[in-house]
Amino acid sequence: MKKLLAVILALLVLGAVVPGCGGTHRYDGRLAAVDSLMKDNPDSALALVLALDTADILAEGDRAYRALLLTQARYRAYVTATSDSDINQALAYFRVHPADREKLTRAYIYKGAVMNELGYPDSAMFYYKHAEATADPDDYFNLGYANMRIAQLYQRFYANDSVVLARMKIASRCFQIVQDTSYLITTIGTQGCYPKLTGEDSACANLRRAIHLAQMINSPKGLQYQSKLAGIYYFKGNYKEAKELAMDILKKGGDKCNEQQFYYYAVRSYIQLQLLDSARWVMSRIPSPQNSIDSFNHYQTLAELSVATHRLSNYIRFSQAAKAIDYRLMESSRSSKLTEIELKCEANQRETVLKDEADSHLTMVIGLVLLAVALGTAITIWCVKRLIHKYRSQLTSARQDIENMLGDIDGKWHSFELEKERLRHQLDEKSVQLAVANQKNIELENVQTCVNKQVSNVVRYRHAALNDLYQVILVKSVTDDGRRQVLPLMGIIKELFETKGILNKPPQKSFWNNLKLSVDGEYLGIASYVEQHYKNLSEKDMHLFLLLCAKFPNQIIKLCMNYAHDVTVSKNKKRLMKEKIGLDLKLEDFIQLYLEGNLRKDNHCD
Secondary structure (H helix, E strand, O other), X not given: OHHHHHHHHHHHHHHHHHHHOOOOOOOOHHHHHHHHHOOOOHHHHXXXXXXXXXXXXXXXXXXXXXXXXXXXXXXXXXXXXXOOHHHHHHHHHHHHOXXXXXXXXXXXXXXXXXXXXXXXHHHHHHHHHHHHHHOOOOXXXXXXHXXXXXXXXXXXXXXXXXXXXXXXXXXXXXXXXXXXXXXXXXXXXXXXXXXXXXXXXXXXXXHHHHHHHXXXXXXXXXXXXXXXXXXXXXXXXXXXXXHHHHHHHXXXXXXXXXXXHHHHHHHHHHHHOOOHXXXXXXXXXXXXXXXXXXXXXXXXXXXXXXXXXXXXXXXXXXXXXXXXXXXXXXXXXXXXXXXXXXXXXXXXXXXXXXXXXXXXXXXXXXXXXXXXXXXXXXXXXXXXXXHHHHHXXXXXXXXXXXXXXXXXXXXXXXXXXXXXXXXXXXXXXHHHHHHHHHHHHHHHXXXXXXXXXXXXXXXXXXXXXXXXXXXXXXXXXXXXXXXXXXXXXXXXXXXXXXXXXXXOOOOOHHHHHHHHHHHHHHOOOHHHHHHHHOOOOOHHHHHHHHHHHOOXXXXXXXXXXXXXXXXXXXXXXXXXXXXXXXXXXXXXXXXXXXXXXXXXXXXXXX
């Protein structure tokens, strides 16, 4: 039985704890080796993952891991995606096995990257947002990478520059923590591309920092941000500096820079400096535009060159072409649903988090309830067994005692019968005596009834008078801890009217003392205050003041002060306030002034 209880208890505890835990699959060592090459040597990682024989990879988790590495290696090696089947396989597995949180985050990131390359930027935003929500708070690389990709989506469609800047700042902090210089150059350099939001000085500082970091690791990204810096100098009107930065890029090898804007800044700076031959020479070196921005800059620069050379017909043609491209870019930005998708994803993620928390709490509560039930059941069974054992021992002992008692009873039964007969004779004699006593008792009861009636009438009248008086006195006192309590009825009233009726004696000194305590307790020490500051009041005046503060009816005041009429009470009340206290106030107003603390020293007579 004990073993069964232990097994049940263990199962219940495991049932409450195990649902919140998940195991991590032990992956093939070859896949881990490929993953270690992914950051610095993506081409080698791609070759190795393609060389792996898929027939040797049997575990579902290993196949999903290989699909993730294959997608990641292709993307980082700049192999354009043509299908999302591989990343879908990885995502399907890691969604069902979320214990490996980092790989699930990566699967979401590269699903978004593939969808972006396939021409579905809205879907890319959806998966990047899922990656951001799934990433562990300490997984700074993937958090930074997801934020950088979201910013680049906005940047591509010119949808929301402030969001681009905010996301790049988050990514920059993450890459700075993990000391990833390559991506740190991208995030800091991108922050320098928005001088209108950050200010020109801050933008220039970010671009110089990005250029410095690129030079430290010999990265061609520095040329790109040098081109952006040339643009800021151009728009600030520093055409000489803008031209020198742009021409420096051209000398170092313009083919290393992944954008063409530095050409246009060089041409436009030469135009502003009136060096038209140099402007034409640089213009002849510009490659064919690769995207809409380059096309816009190409036509815009040609239009400015046409104005400088007084070719107005060319200016009109080139400026119209530039406006058409600008219009298409604005339309693309307006048609983008990236912001809407991001907000929708955030709302869904908040809802999912709340649901997961509710499920987690429910699971915990159920586990605790089952554990409590199991413990209660085990304790109950143990207690019942102990009680049964105890009662069995008591029952055996009681049975033996009963048998012994029955033996004693049989021996004593005969003597009991004899004693019973003797007592019967004595009972008959006592019955006769009892009949006589009952007759006398009836007579005494009749006399007692008459006496009780007379006493009851006296007590009833006296108590009625005392209770009526007590209801209007309502004497209270303050205890040591600040609480108020009603003084006992007989402790006050009995001192006022002791023996011979209400009208025969005036109140005793103890009554006035108790009444003073009551008034002080009710009105925060007003009786002691008046007695101390109005020493011209006689003892009788002070008694009247106490009765008035206690709000006794005129009949009671007349009785206690031995006045002849109710009118005397009113006259003495006015005389007390005006002549004795010296204030032309009603007693109620005097009490209110005292309670509010507005009685000044010059308002009373010492």
